[in-house]
Amino acid sequence: MHLSSITVMVIVSWPVAFYLIHLEQEVRIRRYKMTWFKRERIKRFNILTKLRAVQVAIGLPFFLILLCLYVLPLGFYSPCIQEKDKLGPKPDIFGHKGAPMLGPENTMMSFEKAVENGAFGLESNIYLSYDEVPFLMHDNNLRRTTNIREVMPNASFRHSSLFTWNFLSTLNAGKWFVQFKPFYNMKPLSEADKEKARNQMIPKLSDLLEFAQKEKKFVIFDLNIPPPKHPLRKTFVRRVVSVILDSQIEQHLIYWLTAFDRMYVKKKAPGFQQVGRLYSIERLTKENISKINVDYKKLFYNGLRDYKAANININLYIVNEPWLYSLAWCSRIHSVTTDNIQLLRQINHPYFFMTPSHYMLMWFLLDGVSAVFIVSIFYFHWWKENKENVSESSSSHTDTDSINLEKGKSDHQKASxxxxxxxxxxxxxxxxxxxxxxxxxxxxxxxxxxxxxxxxxxxxxxxxxxxxxxxxxxxxxxxxxxxxxxxxxxxxxxxxxxREATREPTLQTALPALTANxxxxxxxxxxxxxxxxxxxxxxxxxxxxxxxxxxxxxxxxxxxxxxxx
Structure with a gap:
């Protein structure tokens, strides 16, 4: 960021220098050409004062911003500026809805792609059907990720939990992914992947648990409350815990995120890893929660150091950019949830990481080089403006001399x-x-x-x-x-x-005799x-x-x- 800002200031210095030097020359020329009366009139209208005011209005903010950028590193803190031995391990990666850039979200194909790319865990969203079957779906309706508008257009806005599993299992959940690219930077799919995506269906929670047990992957999910008329409106947590326990998955692979009826969950499945939200440290300590799942934008504004000092593991969502993943790495974040797992897995070292000595050297070098460039730009414009003024003055003197020379020649011709x-x-x-x-x-x-x-x-x-x-x-x-x-x-x-006395002596002839005619x-x-x-x-x-x-x-x-x- 600092490098980019300095580069922008160097580029902006070109027009700023041109305008400031031009105004300075304008002020000098006006002052040089002014007579006393003009000075009195200009003082009255404050022309020179206005020109100086324009210079100050342009130059002062520019130099203040430049000065702030030069001294900014003195009070700047970045977690990526530290010694190498203090750098933490690489954050683990949870596949958000699987690998949504490689397959339709919340489908078995997407989870398989996430595992292929080294996912630490799998993240999903769970709804319960009207007949009490937990299934994977992100939205509260079926319009975006299924073909409900083709099968039952009038029911496309109905809540997902109001359908039975028998109907939900017949919907296609992958054709939309082939027709509409959900991410602008996703790579084209192969023909095999396209064919596989077109045949994807809505999976049940038990399918995901079976796959996670097989791959030894952690599972974290958001459990959505059923609508008011749903039969499991008050007991949906106990139904989901029962399904998890029936799947025979190891309990430590489950990151339990739902706060509703947490005491029952701790009692029924003590092996689940309890994960909280952005709660206070006192509440986390009271409920014996050692992990939190938070939005990265909220965490960095609400005391990251306090949670780290309390020895609380942090999972950030949704981290899709390499620079943000590098920042999380330098901040010793334990895990992140991402849509871009195929890219983040390739990062083996955090971006912009440097030791304090390296940073100081880079800072001084960057400021020095930029200062030289800016001074050179100002000097160039000053030299160019003076050269133009000298050339204009020389041309005016040359014109005056030529006029005087021509006048002298004409006078000489007359005097000849x-x-x-x-x-x-x-x-x-x-x-x-x-x-x-x-x-x-x-x-x-x-x-x-x-x-x-x-x-x-x-x-x-x-x-x-x-x-x-x-x-x-x-x-x-x-x-x-x-x-x-x-x-x-x-x-x-x-x-x-x-007049006649001024003529040549040859004209002064003898006085001729006066003739009568x-x-x-x-x-x-x-x-x-x-x-x-x-x-x-x-x-x-x-x-x-x-x-x-x-x-x-x-x-x-x-x-x-x-x-x-």
Whole structure:
């Protein structure tokens, strides 16, 4: 039993370990991925607490049961754990109704089969016919074991003792055995046994006694009380004792079990072995009974040791399993009554018998091996779960790296169209003269107005303009396409130099001459802080890559004219 329980726990540890490790990893992953807000929310809903509660609900009973099984042998007692010299003799075997797995019960064929298989004694059940003949029958009617339903269907439920022997002796008591197997594990009968079983009749008690006397076998039987209208209702015991004594069987071969009118039996047949039931030890001692016939289920719950200490011989019924017979053997039971005599007779040593030292060695070995298996199972699931988590993490990192790599490649492809040289806006302001006029020499740049000094035409010009190499053309009002700028266009105009300054130096070519047929966009009116109340000027921007600052030279050279409000 202990071995089976440990084996079951080892098998159950596989799903338990899988589930516990999975829950543990789930708790760790949830805790690792939680932000502070999630932790507050999870604390509110107690998600982690519920997961831990499930772990405890599964794991705690498992480990408690396992621990109990490990320490159970410390308080375990088995009669089969003893020294070899203390083992009692093999229990004797009474054939219950003969050998009911080999022949029809309570027939001469069944008793013969029991003797062939080494029966110590023969057990039977006795009824008295209406004409005072004791016969062998287990049931109180004839339906199950005879052909009464074919011969007299209306009387099939009548009590067996209400028929005369003349009628009972005509009934067949063996055909049912061939047609219906009474035991599921009985072996098939040979053709000779089948033919013999079909011809079996109801035997009388005298037939059994004669056979037992011949084979020197003990006889034990249950004597059933006749029904109320029976003529031997009160004297059936004396009638049976008379039949036994008339059979000339040795009195010590009779195990007298009936408690009714026991004093008469002791006086009439003092050689009978008086057998009691599960009486108290005081009653058994008072009636001078040294043997009891009890159900094994009741005996083991009602003080087997007390009866053994009182030196009372015990016969157990009905013991059909080898392990139960072995337990009775180890418990020093004297005899058993069985249906399976052909199997129990083959047992020469009790099952599960071992010495205390052997048991301790087996116990430690079994517990150690099972503990190693269970720990290995838990470790395997833990390792497998961690491996899966690592592989998932690696795959996620790989996906992230591939995404970053692809993003980097796309950025590199976009950046390949740009200059490797840092853009000019990093070194210089996009509004400087150098950025606007890259081909002008540095010495000439200083002659141009500053990036934020917007010049306007003064009211009165006292000084003459500086002479130029080329004659100045008369200032003629230029036809300028003046349109209202939308906010988007204005921002586009202002940000155009910044965008163009970031292009490659090759794009920063010399400022081409402004042609008359180039399209122009609407100008932006900019007021000088000092003269905004008097006049305004307009700035005509160049297309996309050109910027014009308002100065006298730029205005005169490009053909722009100031406009007054």
């Amino acid at each position: 169209n740009l200059s490797i040289k840092p853009p000019s806006r990093v070194l210089d302001s996009p509004w400087t003269r150098k950025a606007i006029y890259p081909r002008l020499p540095n010495s000439s740049i200083s002659n141009y107005p500053g990036p934020r000094q917007f010049l306007v035409a003064p009211k009165k010009i006292d000084s003459k303009p500086e002479p130029d190499n080329e004659p100045l053309k008369s200032m003629m009002p230029a036809k300028v396409d003046v349109r209202q700028l939308t906010p988007s266009e204005a921002s586009e105009l202002i940000l155009a130099p910044t 180039e399209p122009t966009i609407s100008s932006i009116e900019v007021l000088h802080p000092e003269t905004q109340h008097q006049s305004t000027f307009t700035v005509e921007p160049f297309p996309r890559n050109r910027v014009s600052t308002t100065s006298d030279m730029s205005l005169s050279s490009s053909g722009f004219s100031p406009k007054k409000n």
